[in-house]
Amino acid sequence: MRIVRNVMLTVGLAALVALGAGASTADSAPKVEKKLTIGFVTHFVGNPFIKQVAQAARDAGKDLGVNVRITGTPGFDPAAQLKIVQDLFASGADGVSTSITGDSMATGLNTLIGQGKPIVQFNIYSSRIKGPYVGERSVVDWAILGKMVRKEMGGASAKGKVIIGTCAPGFPALVDRINGVKRGLGSGLDIKGAFDVTGDPTKNFTAWQQLIAANPDAKALIGVCAQDLENLGKLNKQNGNKFITGGGDPTLGNLAALANGTGLVSIGQTGYVQGYLPIKMIVDALRSGKKLPNSGFISSGFEVITKKGAVEDHGLPPISLATIKKFQTNSAAQKAYYHRLFFAKGKFVNWRAHVEPIANASR
Secondary structure: HHHHHHHHHHHHHHHHHHHHHHHHHHHHHHOOOOOOOEEEEEEEOOHHHHHHEEEEEEEEHHHHHHHEEEOOOOOOOOOHHHHHHHHHHOOOOOOEEEOOOOHHHHHHHHHHHHHHEEEEEEOOOOOOOOOOOEOOOOOHHHHHHHHHHHHHHHOOOOOOEEEEEOOOOOOOHHHHHHHHHHHHHHHOOOEEEEEEOOOHHHHHHHHHHHHHHHHOEEEEEEEEEOOHHHHHHHHHHHHHHHHHHEOOOOOOHHHHHHOOOOEEEEEEEEEEHHHHHHHHHHHHHHHHHHOOOOOOOOEEEEEEEEEOOOEEOOOOEOHHHHHHHOOOOOOHHHHHHHHHHHHOOOOOOHHHOEEEEEHHOOO
C-alpha cells in the first residue's frame, strides 16, 4: 500500500509540475496584439489637394504601425460619406477620420461616438459632432489674403472693385473664408459677391470669364476654392495681366499662376497635418485608453504662397516655390519637410496641448 501511495504522490507531483510549467510558459509568451485599422474618408476622391492629404494619412499609418483604409466620394455627398463611415466600423475598423460635408452627418456619427468609436474630423467640420477637428483657421488665415490684395491695390488709400467667387454658395467653411477675405480687405472698397463660380474646373473658367465681362473695371478677383486661381491666372493673362488675383491651395495650376505673375497669392492650409494628425490622434487614444476630446479644434496651420515661395506656420522654415511644387508630385519630399512636427520635440507630439474651442475654427 505504501508503494502504491508513493507512486500516486509521485505522479501527482509530476502532473502539478507539468501544469505549473505550462502555465508559466503561457504567461511568459508575448501577447500578439491586433493590428489597428483606421478609416480615412474624403469628400473629393481624385482632387490633387485631397490626394496629398490622403498620402499624409498613409505616412502616419506606416509610422504608427496601423492599417489605414482610404476611401471617399467623388464630390460633396454627406449621406454617402456617413454610410462609408458606418460600413468601415461594421467591417471592423477601430477608428475613422472623415471630412464633414453636411450637418446631416452629425446624428449618425454621434451615435457611433456614443458607442465608443473614435472619430476625428478633418478639412471640413460640423460643430454638432462630438469629436475633435483638424483644419484651417478659416477667417484669420484668409484675412491674410485680403490684406495682401489690399496692399497691392494701394494700401490704406486703395479704391476699386473686388470680385469674390465661391464654388459652393452658403457652404459654412467657404463662408468663413469669404468673411476672412472681406475682413482683410477692410473698408472703402467696392466688394462684390461672393458669386457662384461652381466647382467644375471647366465651368469655373466660364463663370469667371462672364464675371470679368460684366465687371471690366474690376481691380481684383479672388476665389475661395482650389480651382479658382489657376483659371484666374489664365484669364488674367488673356486680359493683359490687369487684375490682382488670389485663391487657395498649392495645386500645380495655382503654383504656375504664381510663378508666371498672373496670380498674387494662394493661401494653403497645410494638408499634410490634416492627413497625418487625425490618424495619430485616433491611434494615441486607442493605445492609451484615454478618450478623444468630445469637441475642440486643432489648427492645421496656414501657408502664404507667393512667387517668392511659402511662409509656413508652426515654426516651420520658409520654402521656395520650387520646393512646394515638388511636394505635389514627390510624397517623400513632402514627408521629409512636415514629419518633424510629429516626432522628437515636434509641435504635435503632445497634440492635446493644442486643442482649442471649436468656435476658434471660424473666428
